[in-house]
Amino acid sequence: MTISFSSFPTTNDYSGYNQPHHPHNVSEDVYMDLDEGHNQPDGSRPTWPGEVLTSSQDYMRGHGTYVDDEEVIASVAGTIERVNKLVTVRAIRSRYNAEVGDLVVGRITEVQPRRWKVDANGRQDAVLMLSSVNLPGGVQRRKLESDELQMRNFFEEGDLLVAEVQGFFSDGAMSLHTRSLRYGKLRNGQLVTAPPILVRRLKTHFIVLPCGVDLILGLNGYIWVSKHVKASEQEGEEGFDAEGVYSNVNDDIDETTRTAISRVSNIVRILASHFVPLTDTLLTEAYDWTVDQESGVKNLLTEDFGDALVTSLVSRS
Numbered sequence: 001m002t003i004s005f006s007s008f009p010t011t012n013d014y015s016g017y018n019q020p021h022h023p024h025n026v027s028e029d030v031y032m033d034l035d036e037g038h039n040q041p042d043g044s045r046p047t048w049p050g051e052v053l054t055s056s057q058d059y060m061r062g063h064g065t066y067v068d069d070e071e072v073i074a075s076v077a078g079t080i081e082r083v084n085k086l087v088t089v090r091a092i093r094s095r096y097n098a099e100v101g102d103l104v105v106g107r108i109t110e111v112q113p114r115r116w117k118v119d120a121n122g123r124q125d126a127v128l129m130l131s132s133v134n135l136p137g138g139v140q141r142r143k144l145e146s147d148e149l150q151m152r153n154f155f156e157e158g159d160l161l162v163a164e165v166q167g168f169f170s171d172g173a174m175s176l177h178t179r180s181l182r183y184g185k186l187r188n189g190q191l192v193t194a195p196p197i198l199v200r201r202l203k204t205h206f207i208v209l210p211c212g213v214d215l216i217l218g219l220n221g222y223i224w225v226s227k228h229v230k231a232s233e234q235e236g237e238e239g240f241d242a243e244g245v246y247s248n249v250n251d252d253i254d255e256t257t258r259t260a261i262s263r264v265s266n267i268v269r270i271l272a273s274h275f276v277p278l279t280d281t282l283l284t285e286a287y288d289w290t291v292d293q294e295s296g297v298k299n300l301l302t303e304d305f306g307d308a309l310v311t312s313l314v315s316r317s
Helices: 028-038 145-151 253-273 280-292 303-316
Strands: 045-047 051-057 067-068 069-076 079-082 086-093 103-112 113-120 126-133 161-168 174-178 189-193 206-209 213-217 222-227
Touching: 051 086, 067 086, 069 213, 103 213, 103 222, 161 222, 189 253, 206 280, 213 253, 222 253, 253 280, 253 303, 280 303
Parallel strands: 126 174
Antiparallel strands: 045 079, 051 069, 067 069, 079 086, 103 113, 103 161, 113 126, 161 174, 189 222, 206 213, 213 222
């Protein structure tokens, strides 16, 4: 599979942003780019405010665009998405729009009666009901009043968790669940944030990198990087180890693993800052390249090193 991408223009490339728009100066090649979806494997490509996308006579304008002199023009920076004759621009900096079945990473913000409030990078906090989590004694048993009194033993303010979107409440808030033992509290790692637009829908968002690091790509742009946990340690049936599942204590992590976690986290930050889609293949290639350079983990975040990394990935694709 070939992976290609394109970064947004530098500041100097926006020099004409506030200049008057002259449709007669627009090349036909602009329309060709839109139809062919250059630089993006999914048929979309980056754009910026003021760029002419296509003719309003041939396409319908969608969100993130406007029409001027019969031309469809981008009103926000983002990626162009086309469905039949409808052209939209998905903004880079926008809140996450959830869909049922999405995997998300979130942080507990509040403990309420029979529910937790969760920051999942949405327009409002998501909700995790007490009835939607695994409790000691089996997932099928009824939730008792004693469970409500012990809610902070399961999740408390500040805890990180991975969950699945199971629906929406009448006010639009996401309803989450952690009934599978693949979901639940997160430990032994660190959280990295990226624009949700960069996290593509994959067959699985639980990724094990060859360097011994587990990666959870939350579709909401929250990404968890942690030490590898064997499947036998996290899978279980009715009699799961509740103390281990809901523990707030991190395991002992050796220096090699801590270095690998930090390296992967910094690579995610670099790729996100250059607007590069995040996939397991790309992250593995980036990790191998940084190791070959024999550079320290801290040096990864320097501007020159980040540019060199992205350039190397472009040349390989």
